[in-house]
Amino acid sequence: MPITTTSQVPPEVRTYFDRLLLTLARPYYIYDMFAQKRTIPLNSGDQMIFRRYATLSAATVPITDGTTPPGDTLAVTDFSTQIRWYGNFVTITDQVQFTVQDRVLNEATRVLSLQLGLTIDTLIRNMMVATASSISCSAGVNGNTPTEITTQDIKVAVRALRLGNARLMTKPIMGENRFATSPVRSSYWGFMDVTLQADLEACADFLSAANYPNPMDALEAEWGSTNNVRWLLSTNGYNNGASIPVWNNIILGQEAYGVVKLGSKEAEFIVKPLGSSGTADPLNQRGSVGYKYPFATRILNDNWITRLLATQRL
Numbered sequence: 001m002p003i004t005t006t007s008q009v010p011p012e013v014r015t016y017f018d019r020l021l022l023t024l025a026r027p028y029y030i031y032d033m034f035a036q037k038r039t040i041p042l043n044s045g046d047q048m049i050f051r052r053y054a055t056l057s058a059a060t061v062p063i064t065d066g067t068t069p070p071g072d073t074l075a076v077t078d079f080s081t082q083i084r085w086y087g088n089f090v091t092i093t094d095q096v097q098f099t100v101q102d103r104v105l106n107e108a109t110r111v112l113s114l115q116l117g118l119t120i121d122t123l124i125r126n127m128m129v130a131t132a133s134s135i136s137c138s139a140g141v142n143g144n145t146p147t148e149i150t151t152q153d154i155k156v157a158v159r160a161l162r163l164g165n166a167r168l169m170t171k172p173i174m175g176e177n178r179f180a181t182s183p184v185r186s187s188y189w190g191f192m193d194v195t196l197q198a199d200l201e202a203c204a205d206f207l208s209a210a211n212y213p214n215p216m217d218a219l220e221a222e223w224g225s226t227n228n229v230r231w232l233l234s235t236n237g238y239n240n241g242a243s244i245p246v247w248n249n250i251i252l253g254q255e256a257y258g259v260v261k262l263g264s265k266e267a268e269f270i271v272k273p274l275g276s277s278g279t280a281d282p283l284n285q286r287g288s289v290g291y292k293y294p295f296a297t298r299i300l301n302d303n304w305i306t307r308l309l310a311t312q313r314l
Contacts, residue, residue, distance in 0.1 A: 002091070024110070027235040028221035029117045030191055031124035034169065034252065035259040036300065042263035046083040050258060050300055051076060081298040083262050086119055088112065089290020094274050108289045109269060116267050116291055121236055124259065124297050125191075129238050129248050131299050134307040135160060144244055148313040149196060151204045151226060157251050157308045158228045161188060164303025166253030170230060176213040184212055190229040190308075191250040193237020197223065199313045200231060249308040256305035262294040 040048050054075035063069050090108050135157050140147025147153075168186040175183035184207065192200060200206060203226045209218035212225075221232040229251055239245035269291045275284035299305060 024114055026114050026118065027121070028232070029121040029236075030221050030232045030234050031121045031128070031236075031250075032259055032297075033219075033232075034189055034254075035124070035257055035297070036255055038258055038260045039264070040083065040260060040262050042265070046262070046294075048081050048083075048260045048296065050079040050081075050298075052079070052301070053077075079298060079300055081258075081260060081296040083260060083294045083296045085292055085294050086116075086123070087290060087292030088115060089270070089288050091286050091288045094285050094287075105271065105287075105289055109271075112269070112289065112291050113267075116293060118236065120293075120295060121234075123295065124257070125236060125238055125250075127297050127299065128250050128257065128305065129307065131302075132250065132305045132307050133302055134248075134309050137308060137310040140310075140313070142311060142314045144311040146246060146309045146311055148199045149203065149249065149308065149310040151206075153308060153310070154203065154227050154229055154251075157306050158188065160306055161251065161253055161304065164301075166256070166301075166304035168228065169252075169254055173213055173217055178213060181211050181213045182207050184217075184225050184230070185228050187225060187228045187230040188251050188253050190231045190252075191237070192223075192231050192233050193239070193247055193249075194233045194235050195237065195239075195245075196247055196249070196310065196312060197233060199310070200224065200226070200233075202313065244311055246309050246311055249310060250305065251308060252305040254304070256301055257297065257299045260296040265294060267291050267293040 036050075038048055038050070040046065054077065056072050059069075059072075061069070090112065092104055092108060135153070136146035137149050137153040138145075138147055139150040139152035142148050166188070169189050170184075170187045172186045173184035175181070200223065201208075206224055206226050208224045209215055209222045212218055219232060221234060223231050223233045225231065238248045269289065272288045274287045275281055277286065
């Protein structure tokens, strides 16, 4: 079992120690931002069923006087998902707590909190990658299959979502009389890895978030827009790990996916002080801090989310 000891966190005895700890590196957590959020009441099982009724086709046949029309039948589709528990912990020795100058338990909690955020972000991303339909970019010029992302490829993805009746997620941002700014269309949201940032900027109709009529309308991770997609960038994107990586760029409309939690329960952080293990720790040498969290996620309509597969521009 890995244990944090003084060899991993050395005491700073003869060296000045900056009490202001450096900021931890972390990606933007973007994948849960537009999910349908649901809750399973406590003591009500661990499975959630999302239900959708199918739309009816247009009733274009005139009703004959005195004759009852045939009517229609409602069709229902159920989508189920099951809660799973996720968690982790770190063990800290007494020597670390007694000799290291910073507050190790506090910092361990902070590090684990960031890991929890990354875990949820990654679980949703992996679900999208595993289950969403895909479109391969083909309008680029890098010679790979798929090619780099282009405006034409984004239009193909937008058209596919529109044909699936996916609702746009944002209202238009109206133009203003400001130099070098442009209006922004009603849009879907897109998720992209920062590795492809330059390729996105090379798209013919790319509009930087800095050039929105009011840049404050952009979300924190928003880099810009193309066609009818506003793009959020993160270092937690997904590629297939090949020698020429194929990146998954997610584009989605309203109510495309959901996340589920159990009751009002948020992440539970658990601190075990030195000696809490009883006879398993007779010298009170080890304590720990950790968390556990119940969570589930799934796609709710395959027609309202797609993966635009692309390689990087050479």
